[in-house]
Each structure stands twice: as C-alpha cells, then as structure tokens.
Amino acid sequence: MKKFYVTTSIYYVNAKPHIGHCYESTVADALARYHRLKGEDVYFLTGTDEHGQKVAKAAAEAGITTQAFVDSVVKPSLELWKVLSISYDDFIRTTQERHIKVVQLFFSRLHEKGELYESEYKGWYCASCEAFWPEGQLEEGSCPECKRQVEQITEKNWFFRMSKYQEWLIGYIKGHPDFIKPESRKNEILSFLEQPLQDLCVTRPKSRLEWGIEIPFSRDHVSYVWFDALINYISALGYAGDEAKFKRYWPADIHILGKDIIRFHTVFWPIMLHALGIEPPVTVFAHGHWLDGKGRKMSKSLGNIVDPVEMIKKYGPDPLRYFLLSEIPYGHDGLFSEEALVSRLNTDLANDMGNLLNRTLTMIEKYFGSMIPAAAGTKGAVDDELKALAAALPDKMDAAMSELDFPAALASVWELINRANKYIEIQAPWKLDKEGKVDRLSDIIYNLTEVLRIVTIAVSSYIPASAEKMWSQLGITEPLSKARFSDIGKWGLIRAGTKTNKGQPLFPRIEQK
Numbered sequence: 001m002k003k004f005y006v007t008t009s010i011y012y013v014n015a016k017p018h019i020g021h022c023y024e025s026t027v028a029d030a031l032a033r034y035h036r037l038k039g040e041d042v043y044f045l046t047g048t049d050e051h052g053q054k055v056a057k058a059a060a061e062a063g064i065t066t067q068a069f070v071d072s073v074v075k076p077s078l079e080l081w082k083v084l085s086i087s088y089d090d091f092i093r094t095t096q097e098r099h100i101k102v103v104q105l106f107f108s109r110l111h112e113k114g115e116l117y118e119s120e121y122k123g124w125y126c127a128s129c130e131a132f133w134p135e136g137q138l139e140e141g142s143c144p145e146c147k148r149q150v151e152q153i154t155e156k157n158w159f160f161r162m163s164k165y166q167e168w169l170i171g172y173i174k175g176h177p178d179f180i181k182p183e184s185r186k187n188e189i190l191s192f193l194e195q196p197l198q199d200l201c202v203t204r205p206k207s208r209l210e211w212g213i214e215i216p217f218s219r220d221h222v223s224y225v226w227f228d229a230l231i232n233y234i235s236a237l238g239y240a241g242d243e244a245k246f247k248r249y250w251p252a253d254i255h256i257l258g259k260d261i262i263r264f265h266t267v268f269w270p271i272m273l274h275a276l277g278i279e280p281p282v283t284v285f286a287h288g289h290w291l292d293g294k295g296r297k298m299s300k301s302l303g304n305i306v307d308p309v310e311m312i313k314k315y316g317p318d319p320l321r322y323f324l325l326s327e328i329p330y331g332h333d334g335l336f337s338e339e340a341l342v343s344r345l346n347t348d349l350a351n352d353m354g355n356l357l358n359r360t361l362t363m364i365e366k367y368f369g370s371m372i373p374a375a376a377g378t379k380g381a382v383d384d385e386l387k388a389l390a391a392a393l394p395d396k397m398d399a400a401m402s403e404l405d406f407p408a409a410l411a412s413v414w415e416l417i418n419r420a421n422k423y424i425e426i427q428a429p430w431k432l433d434k435e436g437k438v439d440r441l442s443d444i445i446y447n448l449t450e451v452l453r454i455v456t457i458a459v460s461s462y463i464p465a466s467a468e469k470m471w472s473q474l475g476i477t478e479p480l481s482k483a484r485f486s487d488i489g490k491w492g493l494i495r496a497g498t499k500t501n502k503g504q505p506l507f508p509r510i511e512q513k
C-alpha cells in the first residue's frame, strides 16, 4: 500500500489559532483525506511549537507557569481542530518527552560528527521574532519583520556548520524539481543561496532563555527554537526509536506551510537532515497568507486576526473550510472577508449543491415514496452528456490536486453539480410526472442520485461533515469512509430501492444585511 506522509507546520502557542492556522490545517486535512480516499496509507501530522522566548513571555504576562500556559492554549486548539474535522493521525507537542529525546539525540549526533562548534555570537536580536538580523537588514534600528526594537547581544553559543553544505543544497534543489513549490518560492530560495550561507547559531544560553530543550553536552544551553521545532517531523515518527515506523513514513511526502517560513524548511531543514545522512522531505509546498481588509497579513502582533471560532459559530465549520479552499489559489495571498464567505455559502453551497440535493430528494419523496427508482433504460443525449461529465471528473480532480489547486478541484465538481441542476430544468420531471411518463422519470431521478453519490464522495475530502450528512440523506448504508476515489468514475453503483431520508436543507441561505 502506498504511503503518504503529510504535515502542517507546528503552531506557536503564544496565542490561540487564527484563520491562517485554520487554512493550513484545512489544506493538509483535505490532502490527507484525498489520499485516504485513494486507498493510501496516510500519516497526517500536526502539532504545536511550545518552546522559545515568545511563549515564555506570554506566560509571564499571563502570570502563570509556562507549562500551565501552553496547556491552556493547546486545549482549545484541539477542540477547534475537532470542530473543523481536522483528521490528524498524530499531534506532536514539542514539550513531549518523545520529542525532547529526539532533539537531544540529534544534537549529540551532530556533535559527535563534528558538525557543531562553540563560538561567540554577537548580533542584533529581535526577542519577539527570536531572530538575529544582519545590521544591513535592520529598518531604522528595528526588526524588519515585526518592526520592534532590536537589541545587541554577545554570547557564547554552539554553531552548526551549515555553510559547508551550500553547494550541496543548491545542487539538491536544482536536481529535485519538486522539492520547493511553487516555482516562485524555489527561485526565491535559489537567489537567497547566491549569497554565502552563514553557519547557524543553534543554541541559546539558559541565562537568557530557560524555556527550551537542554543541550546534552552543554547544560548551560538550550536549543534554538527553530532547530527544536523542525525536528518534530521526525520525532513524531519515532526517529531512532521506532525504526519500522520511521522507515515506513519518512521522507515526508509533503510539508504544508506558509511562505514566511519557507527558508527554515528549505535551507536549514534539508541541511540538518543531510548532515546526519537522513533524506530530505520530497516536497515543501508553501501557501500564501490571508490578509485583512487593508492588505496586511493577519497576525497576533498586528491585532487584526479573524477568530475562526466566531466564524464557525455563525456559519458552521464546512462553509469556512469551503471558503478557505475555494477562495484563493494555493500559493497566493487572499483577502479574508465575511461577506465573501457568506456569498460563497449562498451561491455554491446553498444554491448549487444544497439545492440539487434538496430538489432531488423532494422528487424522490413525492414521485417514488422516498425510494430510489430503478433505471428503466430510456436514453437521451442529455443523459450521455451528464454521464460523460461525471466520468471525466476523476482525471480533472487528480490534475488539480497534484498541484494543490483546490479551487480547480472544487470547480470540476461544481461543473457537474451545475450540469445536473440544468438537467433538471431541461427535463422538467414534474411535467413527466403529470404526463405519466414513469420510465423517463425513473431514469432522470436515478441519474440525479448517481450524480449526488459521485458528488458526495468527491466533496468528502473538502467538506467532510456535510458529505456525511448528504450520504445519510441519500440513504446509502455502506459507510462513506469505505467509498473510494475510483467509485467517482463509476456509473450505476447506487442501488435502486434505497430509502432516502430527506432532512433539513444542509446549507440554509444566510440573509446578508
């Protein structure tokens, strides 16, 4: 069985998750579900990045211990992922023993191999971003990222001999066209690598920061938070402990993360792995950012975040998922607006898909006593067109999903939905009923339920909770989780005589003020 290992980045716990985090989790979840639908052995990892100055600071501000603080943030996050149907197989927290052990081992192995050396570090440091900045990159003495004041720091630290791998990395990126995606990000990294790469300062003195993973051979130091965090992708698999699991799933097939952290994942991470003789991930695929109405990235520090819990309370989890996936092409930035979300809910979900389901179930109830009729064998060009469109769906979805083009994948399903709605208008089943043309009526209704079966499987990766409800309204008794991607391309699987359960409309229209 083919394996598929997908990860999100691990989220900081200095604040609760926002729309940007929901986006990343939804993207990874949709991808994981898509591969499960294909019958693959999927391992979907997400989690939280719990060390570092930011977290220690937030805890101090809240007046509680750092561990109590991180626990208090992780709990509502887990609830949010449950509500949003994020089907992770594993949730890693960097404060877990299983992770700490691997990070310490990673350091020891690098140390034994002579990949680390001790030296003095002097530089401009931004405590908020936990990053040192070269003087030339400062903006009027402030951090170019968060615009906060930086401070000059001199301290003894351990350095990772990253610079010696620069040529190897350039060759690796050029020789593996799928390693960095999209193309624009690859070019960005290759042009960054035209400058000499510096060695990386990978520790912090405990005197300045205690909340971190202790370095086994240098007890006065803790790990630089990014070094610790990146290792989560292998510690979760039980690196150097559970050989079978590690061998089964590593290398990751895809790391999903935002464009702001692409450098950590495509420069530091592959070199760290390579230094220990571990293969780099197959693909690092960066997404864009959700921006506020003023075009600024949503972030805690700017105070412009949209609270996903509030959106879900108002509109439900699947409309939020659908909006996030369909609104912007993966890799691009997008403006988040509640009006745009409501408008997608009303048009695509309520008008198009909800209506198709509701009309069809109403007709089955009215004309056939809530029992799916058997196909009677009448034929028409419109039927062939509908079936041909359904038959073409798997290839279209595959082509879109291989590039993480969620809007295109969804558009191909909606093409079928819209054609089916048109089919109803052209065929006017209510007339056939009046005229007593039962055979033709049966065929039309059968074809519509087949389309609905196909649509339900096709949307199950994107809006899983709604797909479950659709499946149960259609009355199909085999669990949806048993359905396979190949069932999308088949015609005639829904059984005549199936008892439908018309319920409440799945997506009631929202009246916009």
Ligand code: MSP
Binding pocket: 009, 010, 011, 012, 019, 020, 021, 023, 024, 049, 229, 230, 231, 232, 256, 257, 258, 259, 260, 261, 288, 289, 290, 291, 297, 298, 299
């Ligand atoms: N903890 C690090 C990641 C370590 S991975 C080894 C981190 N955390 S974060 O919480 O700041 O960001 C987590 C992810 O959320 C990143 O991929 C980031 O790009 C994404 N987003 C944060 N704000 C975002 C938007 N406004 N829009 C879309 N995604 C955004 O970085």
